[in-house]
Amino acid sequence: MTKKKTAKKRETKKLCEEVLCAGFGGQGIMFMGKLLAQAGLIAGCHVTWMPSYGAEVRGGTAYSMTKISKKDIASPIISRPDILIAMNKPSLDKYFQKLKEGGVLISNKTLVGDVPKRKEVSLVNIPMTEIAAGLGDTRCANMVAVGALVKRSKALSLKNVVSALKYAFRAKEELFLLNKKALEKGYKIR
Numbered sequence: 001m002t003k004k005k006t007a008k009k010r011e012t013k014k015l016c017e018e019v020l021c022a023g024f025g026g027q028g029i030m031f032m033g034k035l036l037a038q039a040g041l042i043a044g045c046h047v048t049w050m051p052s053y054g055a056e057v058r059g060g061t062a063y064s065m066t067k068i069s070k071k072d073i074a075s076p077i078i079s080r081p082d083i084l085i086a087m088n089k090p091s092l093d094k095y096f097q098k099l100k101e102g103g104v105l106i107s108n109k110t111l112v113g114d115v116p117k118r119k120e121v122s123l124v125n126i127p128m129t130e131i132a133a134g135l136g137d138t139r140c141a142n143m144v145a146v147g148a149l150v151k152r153s154k155a156l157s158l159k160n161v162v163s164a165l166k167y168a169f170r171a172k173e174e175l176f177l178l179n180k181k182a183l184e185k186g187y188k189i190r
């Protein structure tokens with residue numbers, strides 16, 4: 001196989017990116033998934049978004065599954081995500097072992113603490129809640145997570161996510177600016 005064919009083969013492997021966002025209700029888990037789906041649409045991709053709420057909406061467990069693909073998507077279900085955002089310890093405990101080999105874990109160190117090591121995954125454990133508090137509102141911790149995700153995503157650009165964020169907060173300029181700052185903070189984290 002020539003170098004050109006090998007590069008083309010590698011490129012086609014990443015036609016779809018699967019993201020699982022998980023945490024407590026009230027942490028913006030559904031908003032993260034919808035925002036990623038909207039950014040995927042802006043990028044011209046096919047997307048699916050599937051939310052799941054616990055029995056109690058605020059404070060209960062919640063997760064959302066978002067697929068972003070260059071091709072048609074047969075099912076919105078994600079059993080082994082490429083990227084996992086774990087906003088709290090119960091979510092990390094529940095989904096960490098489901099993360100694909102070669103996947104990325106983005107976790108909220110403020111609520112998760114230290115993360116167990118897995119050689120075959122990349123770990124990004126950052127104090128999202130503390131960073132958001134430094135910006136003036138802990139509720140934008142989810143945007144710190146999305147920024148960190150975009151930095152590592154092969155399907156989304158920061159420009160498309162900012163456009164989706166602007167659309168989501170089109171009537172609330174102050175909220176848009178705060179969340180954009182949080183997104184950019186997360187994006188700058190290595």
